[in-house]
Amino acid sequence: MVRCRAVSVRIDDAVLVDDVDLEIADGEWVSVIGPNGAGKTTLLRAIAGLATAEGEVELAGRSVRDMGTRERSRTVAVVPQIPVVPPSMPAVDYVLLGRTPHIPLFGVEAPDDVSTALTVLEQLDLTALADRRMETLSGGELQRVMLARALAQDAPVLLLDEPTTALDVGHQQEVLELVDELRMSRGLTVLSTMHDLTLAGQYADRLMMLAGGRVVASGSAEDVLTEANVARHYGARVRVLHEAGGIVVLPVRPVHEAIPR
């Protein structure tokens, strides 16, 4: 369970996140959407304890502020938007880094940690890539390996920052389906930020739209993804279609007067 009450993040005079309330039940998936600079990533960082925030952030009933770095890392795993990829590191070692919260600070991993990492690799169909060096992975492979590292952390809460931005449409669906399966099988609570509104609506249980750091819409995909909301907060002209698999948000190019050539 994730709970934010009146969370604000300020840097100098700029208010990046402004008085946000959010509750996510165990096993629920909420996606945060909003235009560039709306404060999505900052909110995620505040929940992960990476940004100093006003208000209260609770994870599993405990205030993030009261948790030590290690305890927090056993509660919440983060998949960053732009990871720092350690060159030359084999993928399996990268996934093993996810076991850090469970390994004594000055120790090395136990056989249990290795088997956990190998199990996660197998679950995500990555066993063949285990010995590949990180910098040789494709975008889709990298995203899955990062997910594997987060899962190796064995934390009940998973934060995903733009998990699909670097991927083609096939890999986008693949990764999100994977997250959904893992959420079901492991009972994970998922909070993601998303740029693609269609995918956001199709995969999350609920959406929260931010603009200028404030919550401007929140609820089901039908309630949040309206043509009016997208026009107002993204400044975009879209059509919203209701398909069997969920909502589809289609950008529509404004029609101009024909320019004489």
Add this chain to the structure above:
Amino acid sequence: MVWAVGGAVAVVVAVLLGLAIGPASISPGGAALSVLDHIPGVHIRSGLSHQQAVIIWEIRLPRVILGLFVGAMLAMAGASYQGVFRNPLADPYLLGVAAGAGLGATIAIVSGLSASSAFSPVPLAAFVGALGAVLLTYTVGATGDRARSTASLILAGVAVASLLTALQTFVQQRDTAVISQVYTWLLGRLTVTGWSQVALVLPYFVVTAAVLLAHRRLLDVLSVGDHEATTLGVPVDRTRLVVVVAASFATAAAVAVSGLIAFVGIIVPHTIRLLGGTSYRVILPLSILFGGAFLVLADIVARQAMAPAELPIGVVTAFFGAPFFVLLLRSSRGVPAT
């Protein structure tokens, strides 16, 4: 594993050569037996004369052991700095250690104390100067902002180093009689009188090596950056501080007894990265072994190349280290990662 054996072999070979080569010719086997004879409870006839045995035990062995410690400390400090700053150019002198030690040593030499008393104050002054410089760099360069902190520390190191070098030059120029003495010290050399310097650095070597080796896995975790390392449960700022303090003590102790020996802290860790992999679990222990062996071999060259005169060892490490490293870089697939 292969490399660990290789490192141990390199150390043994370097030690045997270091014992055997010198103005008085002594066979490596005899030298080794003579050393073993000193182990309590062991009595071996080495076949060496009393004089030869004294040369081995009182002159060559202390110098070889000191070389092992100094090389090991510089190499592991360099590797640790590279890891903690995620910067392949980081070396043990990154935060101003060299300039601080140089200033301390110069002041001690100029003051004339080193000539008058039996106990030379130069190592102590260099040690204090080195740690003072790191402290100054940390005080000036540490910011609350984690995103900026490593860059601002490195820049603060540059500023502190220029300031202290300016002061050092000023002090040195005022007393031109000591320039050659200062210069000799700055270029680095291993000269020993019996076992006292070895005894001086031993505790620093043991403690700093233990601390840095304990951080070998954390240094690997830091390779994903401060933010991600934090989400993995690593107290990043504290870890960096502890590693920097330990590496700085190691460097200061090495500099105090040997002057400023260039290049060891950069080429040894990078050579290991190119050959043996990029995990600090490999890099740190192998830096200790190969760093020590490399410096002992360099010292043999320094002693022999222009005998009976001695070359500064810093000249030898750079002269052989630089081309070797360039060759290695060209033959490998790319720039080593940190």
